[in-house]
Amino acid sequence: MMKKILLYGLVCCLLLSAFGGVRACAEESGDAPEQLYARSAVLLDADSGRVLFGKEEKEIRPMASTTKIMTCILALENRQEDQIVTASANAAGQPKVRLGVKDQEQFYLRDLLYSLMLESHNDSAVVIAEGIAGTVEEFAGLMNQKAKELGCNDTHFVTPNGLDASDEGGVHSTTARDLAVIMRYCIAQSPCREEFLEITRTKSYQFANVDGSRNFSCNNHNAFLDMMEGALSGKTGFTADAGYCYVGALTRDNRTFIVALLACGWPNNKGYKWTDTRKLMEYGIANYEYRDVWEDVELPKVKVDGGIEEAAPYESRIRIPVCVKEKEEIPVLLRGDEACEVQTEVEETLSAPVKEGEVAGRIRYLLDGEEIASYDVVTEKGVEERDLGWAILWILKLASL
Structure with missing residues (x-):
């Protein structure tokens, strides 16, 4: 009889423990995300620009090819209609990942924007920069000017492709907060936002150089577009100094969230950025709703x-x-x-x-x-x-x- 009582008590304790654990998890479901892989991360409300969650979001770090969102939006805002650009020896000499442009080869600038954003080609970035501003250095000046206009005071651009670099102004770098603000501009505030979204959401794109002697094909490597309902746009990045980086946007029920991640693992942890992105997006979707905060205030005479x-x-x-x-x-x-x-x-x-x-x-x-x-x-x-x-x-x- 005593054994039965002890056994019954043990079963009850186990059941209470199990259900208590479930309840505790439910109570904690609204808590801010924990155990992110990224060293710097931010969840931003795209409508207001408010930071909803941050982890070392103001820490300055290299940002790799997420740089290219700024390159793309500046090119869209400053290009001429049907502009043709010519590849320089500097562009042709850029390291992988690359389209493989040749010195003096000509392209329509708009075609290279797909090469830039879908395949993240480093040589295309330089051709675009030189076509818009004359030199990489002049284009970097435009990038830094735009960053300041957006209030991104902890961002410094040196290259249009995001390769690790530095100049007299400092290291090519940003913060998770600044990177999210730049993405907000690209998808919601720029006069060229619709073109930016069209390019970055394209699954594949084919084009030729101006004389038609060579054909090229680009495929979108932003896996987030197929990962969550409402995915809008995004850009991956990786360098030895930056690690894996990502910035992406999602819209759901009239809410638009932006996630930016810096230093989100190194090889062989390429998937960390997708885990963190999903976790932050799901946190925003589950916990943030629009409310009307207007109050009728009684005013004295x-x-x-x-x-x-x-x-x-x-x-x-x-x-x-x-x-x-x-x-x-x-x-x-x-x-x-x-x-x-x-x-x-x-x-x-x-x-x-x-x-x-x-x-x-x-x-x-x-x-x-x-x-x-x-x-x-x-x-x-x-x-x-x-x-x-x-x-x-x-x-x-x-x-x-």
Whole structure:
């Protein structure tokens, strides 16, 4: 009998332990991703540019061929229609991976963009850079200028293909955060975003050089495009210094997420970047939803000094109502435990004269201390000034009674 009791107790303990473990896992499913292979990683909301998750996301590291997203978007924005480019000896001498261009061979620049993004050819990158800016150095200057415009102050470009290099400005490098911001520009903000998406989503592409003497075929090596529903774009990269790198974007239910990974393993760990990308994308999909954070805030009436109130002509300090000039929805991508802070800033006193619709303050919506929206608070009515002319008219009015 005692043995049966002990056995029953042991079974109960095992069952409680098992179900308790399941419950613990369920409770932790909303936690931030752990045990990523990448040394630097970021999950970015493409709509707002907000970092939803980061791991050493501001650490400066080499970025290998993920560089080519900047090369591609700059070429799209600066090329001439049907532009023809000529390969130089410098381009023809680039190391693998390469298209195999020959010195003085001519191509249509648009064709080389598929070579650049689908096969990641290093020689095509140089032909494109020299065709746009004259030299690799001048093109790198354009890349760095664009990075600064996007607020990527921890990024430095030396080459258009991402090969390990350095110059007087430093090492060819970026951060996971900056790389995600550049991808955001490419897919959502650039005037050439649709062309960028078209190129980077193409499965295969065939073309010839200008004189038709040689034909080429390119196949897309971005496995992420077939990995998850809603995959938009992406670019892989690898060098000895950078390790495996990746930047990619996904859209699902009107939400667009960007993942950037730097130093995500070295040979023979080529698949680490796909594991990390999926983990971060699934975290974003499972935990972030759009919510309308607009609030109808009760606003106090504002005092007006030296104003005229016909109903109370002897009162020199009156109060007038104020309201928000424009009301609208404020959709924000939020995790379940996140909320926006609403700050109301309204003037206590205004001096007459006051016009109807005059700004008397602001309502600010803050998320993690950053302003995400703000609205003017304006007066609902105007107030004339109690001046000498009004006093004389009032005296005359009283005298006529």
